[in-house]
Structures are given as C-alpha cells and as structure tokens.
Amino acid sequence: MSYRTEEVAYVQPAQPAASAQAAQAAQQQRSTAEYRALDAAHHIHPFSDMGSLNRSGSRVIVKAQGVYLWDSEGNKVIDGMAGLWCVNVGYGRKELADAAYKQMQELPYYNTFFKTTHPPVIELSALLAELAPEPFNHFFYCNSGSEGNDTVLRIVHQYWATQGKHSKKFVISRKNGYHGSTIAGGTLGGMGYMHEQMPSKVENIVHIDQPYFFGEAEGNLTPEEFALARAQQLEAKILEIGADNVAAFIGEPFQGAGGVIFPASTYWPEIQRICRKYDILLVADEVIGGFGRTGEWFAHQHFGFEPDLITLAKGLTSGYVPMGAVGLHDRVAKAIIENGDFNHGLTYSGHPVAAAVALANLKLLRDEKIVERVKNDTGLYFQKQLRETFANHPIIGEISGAGLVAGLQLAQDPKARKRFANGGDVGTICRDFCFNGNLIMRATGDRMLLSPPLVINKLEIDEIVSKAKIAIDATAQQLGIS
Numbered sequence: 034m035s036y037r038t039e040e041v042a043y044v045q046p047a048q049p050a051a052s053a054q055a056a057q058a059a060q061q062q063r064s065t066a067e068y069r070a071l072d073a074a075h076h077i078h079p080f081s082d083m084g085s086l087n088r089s090g091s092r093v094i095v096k097a098q099g100v101y102l103w104d105s106e107g108n109k110v111i112d113g114m115a116g117l118w119c120v121n122v123g124y125g126r127k128e129l130a131d132a133a134y135k136q137m138q139e140l141p142y143y144n145t146f147f148k149t150t151h152p153p154v155i156e157l158s159a160l161l162a163e164l165a166p167e168p169f170n171h172f173f174y175c176n177s178g179s180e181g182n183d184t185v186l187r188i189v190h191q192y193w194a195t196q197g198k199h200s201k202k203f204v205i206s207r208k209n210g211y212h213g214s215t216i217a218g219g220t221l222g223g224m225g226y227m228h229e230q231m232p233s234k235v236e237n238i239v240h241i242d243q244p245y246f247f248g249e250a251e252g253n254l255t256p257e258e259f260a261l262a263r264a265q266q267l268e269a270k271i272l273e274i275g276a277d278n279v280a281a282f283i284g285e286p287f288q289g290a291g292g293v294i295f296p297a298s299t300y301w302p303e304i305q306r307i308c309r310k311y312d313i314l315l316v317a318d319e320v321i322g323g324f325g326r327t328g329e330w331f332a333h334q335h336f337g338f339e340p341d342l343i344t345l346a347k348g349l350t351s352g353y354v355p356m357g358a359v360g361l362h363d364r365v366a367k368a369i370i371e372n373g374d375f376n377h378g379l380t381y382s383g384h385p386v387a388a389a390v391a392l393a394n395l396k397l398l399r400d401e402k403i404v405e406r407v408k409n410d411t412g413l414y415f416q417k418q419l420r421e422t423f424a425n426h427p428i429i430g431e432i433s434g435a436g437l438v439a440g441l442q443l444a445q446d447p448k449a450r451k452r453f454a455n456g457g458d459v460g461t462i463c464r465d466f467c468f469n470g471n472l473i474m475r476a477t478g479d480r481m482l483l484s485p486p487l488v489i490n491k492l493e494i495d496e497i498v499s500k501a502k503i504a505i506d507a508t509a510q511q512l513g514i515s
Contacts, residue, residue, distance in 0.1 A: 065105040068093045079214075092468075097124035100486045100493050102473070110471045113497050115486045118289060118321045118438075119352035122397050123488040129353045132393035136386045145174075145383040153388035160395055161360065164330055169343065171366035173359045174383040178320030178346035179213025181357040182283070185316055185342055186217055186235070187377045189281045192314065192365050195372040201280040202237045205270055209243045211290035212283065212318055212344075221283060224291075239274070241266040243288060244296035247431050247442050247450055260297035268307045281314040281342075282307075286332035287433075289321035292480035293440025295433040301338040314341040314365070320357070321438075324348030325398060325487050328408030328436035335435060341365055351394045356387040403487050412436035414491055418498045419483075428509045437489065441481040441501075443508070453479050462511060466504035474501055481505070 063071075073087035093105035100123055102110040115121065122129070136153060143151055154174065162170045173188070175181050186204065193201040206212065208223035219227045220235040223243070228234065242249065244263040246256045254262070271279050282304065288294040308315040317340035322332025324347075329335045331343065342365060346357035361369065369375050381387070398404055412435065419439055423429040430444030430452075443460060445453045453459045456479025464476035474497075475482040485497060509515065 065090075065093055068105060099123045099125065100489050108471055110473060111485075111493065111496055111500065113467075113472055113474045113483045113485050113501070115484050116352045117347070118326070118484045119347035119350075121324055121326075121348040121487045122351045122394055122403065123486040126351070126353075126394075126397065128393050128397060129351065129390050132389045133354065133386050136389035140385050142385060144380065146378060151383075151385050151388075153385045153392060154383035157383075157388045157392045157395075160392060161358070164395065164399065165343070165360055166331070166334065166339070168339070168362045168364075169360040170363055171361045171370070172345075173361070173377075174388070175357040175359070175379055176355045176381050176384075176387075177213070177357045178318070178344060179215045179218040179357075180379065181320065181344040181346055181359050182212045182221055182318065183215055183217040184359045184377060185281075185283065185344055186221075187375075188342060188359065188361065188365065188369060189314055189316070191372075191375060192368050193280050195368040198277070200277050203274050203279045204238050205267060205279065205282045206238060206240050207243045207284055207288075208240045209245065209291040209294075210240075210283075210285060210288060210318075212285075213320075239270065241270050243291065243294065244300050245288075245292070245294050246297065247444075248452060250450070256297040257299045260300035261303055263296070264300050264303035264307070267304060268311075271307070271311050271313065276311040276313070279311065279313050281316050283316035283318060285318045285320075286322045286336050286338075287327075287438070289438075289482075289484075290477060292442075292477045293434055293438055293482050293484075295435065295440075296336075298336075301333075301336040305338045316340060316342045316344070318344045320344055320346045321484070324395070325404035325407050326436055326438050326484065328404065328412045330404055348398075349394070350387060350391045353394070354384075354387045354390045356384070356391055398487075407436045407487050411487075411489060411491065411494065415439070415485075415489075415494050418494060419501075422498050422502055423505070426505065426509075427514050428505065428512070434483075437487055438484045439482070440477075441483075441505070443479040443481065443505075445514075459508065459512065463504055463508040466507045467501065470500050470504055472497060472500040472504065474504065 069090040072091050077083060078086060094102050095105050096103040100112055102112050140151055145154060158172050161172050173184055175184055206221045206223055210223050212218045212221035217235045219231050220238045223240040242263055244260045246259050250259040267282060305315060317333040319331050323345050326332060327335040333340055341362045343360040345360060349358060350356045415437055416434060419432050423432060428443050430442040430447040430450060433440045445451050460476030460479045463481055467474040
C-alpha cells in the first residue's frame with residue numbers, strides 16, 4: 034500500500050533522554066574501522082578517487098586545538114595547511130563559538146532580500162570597510178570563494194552595462210589559476226583536469242600563461258624579465274580580442290592551489306598598467322591571500338597593486354562557518370548602487386550566524402595584532418627557517434612565499450631547474466611521508482605547500498620544518514637521490 038505524502042505524515046516519537054544519551058555514547062565509541070566503513074558507504078569526498086580512498090580508508094579527525102589535530106587513533110598531527118588555507122586564528126577559539134551560539138539564540142537566520150537587514154551583517158560590513166584599503170567600502174556576501182567569483186562575473190558584466198559598454202564581455206584569467214569549483218569558477222581557473230570533467234563552460238573566458246618561473250622560464254631570462262614577459266601576454270590577448278570586448282582580468286595575487294607561485298616584483302605593476310591603459314577591471318582573488326596570510330591584511334597590498342574587486346572567503350571566518358564576500362571599489366559600487374536592480378543573491382547571503390562569527394574572527398585578528406605578528410615576527414622566522422633548512426637540498430629547487438605561506442619545489446636537478454618527469458607521483462610520495470609523520474603538508478604536483486594557522490609560534494614552526502625535512506629526505510632516499 035502506498036500513501037501520498039500530503040495525506041499521511043509520520044511523526045517520530047520523542048526519544049527518551051536515556052536512549053538519546055546511549056545513542057550519543059555509542060556514536061562516540063565507534064572504532065576507526067566503523068567510521069571508515071560508514072564513510073565509504075555514504076560519503077563522496079571532494080577531489081578524490083573514491084575507489085582508492087575507500088580501499089585505504091580515510092583518516093578520521095576528531096578534535097583540534099591551536100595548530101594541532103587529533104585523529105580517531107589518538108595521533109596528534111600538526112596542521113601545516115590551516116585546514117584548507119583558512120583556519121587563520123587556529124582551532125578551538127571560544128570567542129567564535131560563543132559568537133555563533135549567541136547569534137543562534139537571538140536571530141538564527143533571516144535573509145537580506147526584501148528590504149531587510151540585521152545587525153551582524155551591518156557591523157561586519159563596517160569593520161571590513163575599516164580593514165580593507167580605503168577604496169573598498171561595500172561588500173556583497175555569499176557562502177564560499179567559488180560563489181564569490183561567480184558573483185564577480187555578475188558584477189563585472191553589470192558594471193559595464195551601466196556604462197553603456199555592452200560589448201565588454203570577455204574575462205581573462207590564467208592557466209593553472211584556481212578560482213573555485215562551480216561551473217563559473219572552474220572555467221575561470223585554468224586547470225585542465227577540472228575542465229576535462231566540465232564540458233559545459235561559461236562563455237567568453239580566456240586564459241594567458243602563468244608567471245611560473247621555475248617550471249616555465251626558458252633561456253637566460255631573469256625572474257624579473259620572465260614575469261614582465263608573462264604580464265605582457267595580457268596586453269597581447271586584449272589586442273587579439275579587442276579592448277572594447279574585454280571586461281576584466283582576474284588573478285590570485287599569488288597562485289595558491291596552483292603551487293604557491295609568487296611572481297617577481299615586475300609582474301603586478303605591469304598587469305595594473307595594462308588594465309588601466311585599456312579600461313579593464315582588475316580583480317584580485319584574495320580567497321587564500323586575504324586576512325593576513327602574507328603579513329598584510331590583503332595579499333594585493335604585499336604585491337603593491339590596486340584592484341577594482343576583491344574576492345574573500347576562508348580567513349574571513351577562519352573556516353569556522355562557511356562565508357564568502359566580494360569587496361567593491363567605490364567606483365564600481367557606485368555604478369551598481371545607482372543603476373537599478375542587481376539581480377543576484379543567495380538564500381544565505383549575509384547569514385547572521387556567519388556574519389557574527391566573521392565579526393568575532395576579524396576582531397581577534399585585529400585586537401591580538403595577529404597580522405602584524407606574521408609580518409614582523411613569525412612570518413619572517415618561518416621563511417628564514419625554510420630557506421636555511423633546505424638550502425642546497427638535493428631535491429629542492431626553490432622556495433617561494435612570504436609571511437606564513439610557502440611552496441617548496443621538488444626537482445630532479447635543482448640547479449638546472451629540471452623537474453621530475455613524474456612530478457605528481459613524487460609529490461604524492463612526499464605528501465604520504467608527511468602524513469605518516471603527523472604533518473599536514475599539501476602536494477600540488479611536484480610542489481609541496483605550507484600555510485599554517487597565523488597563530489603558530491616559533492616552536493611549532495620548528496616542528497613543521499623538522500617534520501617536513503624528514504619527509505623530504507625520505508622522498509629523496511626513495512628516489513635514490515642523495
């Protein structure tokens with residue numbers, strides 16, 4: 034017998050308190066094998082070969098504090114990646130939990146559609162305007178960096194429509210850039226392996242080459258000459274398409290998921306010059322670089338250029354709850370505000386709980402002077418320790434980075450800038466040595482990446498560097514290189 038859902042509603046009886054406690058205790062007492070079995074049976078992980086993962090079993094993380102994680106086997110792991118580049122204030126900050134709890138009691142949710150707003154999003158917007166460079170006084174909210182970059186496309190096209198320049202539709206991005214995993218974000222990013230699984234792409238997005246000196250420079254070019262040449266590809270692409278048809282250029286100030294690639298000092302000033310010359314909006318994807326990672330509040334400040342739009346997420350809430358945002362330069366904001374409806378929004382745009390957590394998080398970064406400490410103390414120490422420890426290492430070709438972010442290039446012949454033919458395999462070997470040594474260190478192809486919580490101290494930095502060296506030495510030994 035079947036029933037239509039509108040005719041019959043089943044209401045589960047209230048669970049007795051003792052039974053609820055027993056169920057909770059049973060859940061807490063699950064073995065690692067039980068967790069892994071349930072995970073394999075029901076959970077599809079991001080960016081994973083699920084067949085392989087299910088055969089080996091996921092590592093079950095059950096607790097975190099400061100810069101450390103604990104798994105279900107009791108192993109203490111130092112998190113060299115701040116989750117996914119995001120836990121800037123470290124794990125276990127009661128201030129953020131309290132902010133979420135208080136807001137959930139007062140106003141757990143309401144939207145910002147229909148001429149309404151609420152105190153947390155108002156206060157957050159005002160604080161962001163204080164922390165961001167002066168031209169950024171308006172912010173649009175979403176749930177992630179991916180959605181932020183989708184929003185950027187909407188703002189860019191709306192802006193040029195308000196200027197009567199409807200032909201400006203093309204957005205130029207970079208190969209091996211990463212701008213998220215939605216259809217629009219995935220199209221903006223220039224990662225081929227993502228494009229292969231995404232036959233439907235956003236129109237009018239084209240790419241130029243990345244400023245990856247170690248992997249792509251030829252001849253006797255200096256890093257500065259190479260970076261300038263790569264920046265000038267933007268001008269060539271604009272002329273190819275026609276300046277009247279180009280709306281914007283988007284780039285991460287440093288490429289994060291692409292391998293922590295820091296361009297030489299000649300790159301961004303030339304990119305900005307070209308954008309201004311041809312009246313093209315300049316977008317800085319600050320999802321990873323924002324909120325102190327390089328020792329500046331925003332990574333574009335480290336590189337010395339002035340964007341028209343900035344995409345924010347990750348460090349905005351230190352990853353405690355999902356939230357993203359787009360910051361609009363005053364001239365862009367004015368055009369959007371004064372020209373009718375902006376027909377874009379999300380159910381959770383400016384969610385009150387997320388906004389309350391973001392507000393508490395940014396106050397910690399400001400009041401505890403965490404960003405200043407990265408710039409003047411721990412970031413300098415981190416970079417120095419890495420460079421001294423891996424100087425003349427047989428498989429380290431370069432170390433790039435600033436503040437508390439770094440990329441270590443694995444190379445077959447560092448002095449000749451010769452990479453491993455099977456670089457992704459070598460990176461995986463090294464990552465697994467890190468993982469088994471209770472260090473979270475990410476591999477992007479043949480580059481090993483570090484981005485620890487901004488609250489890390491010098492002893493913890495020493496622990497990361499020491500464990501990284503053990504893993505990289507073990508990798509070299511397995512490859513037969515000494």
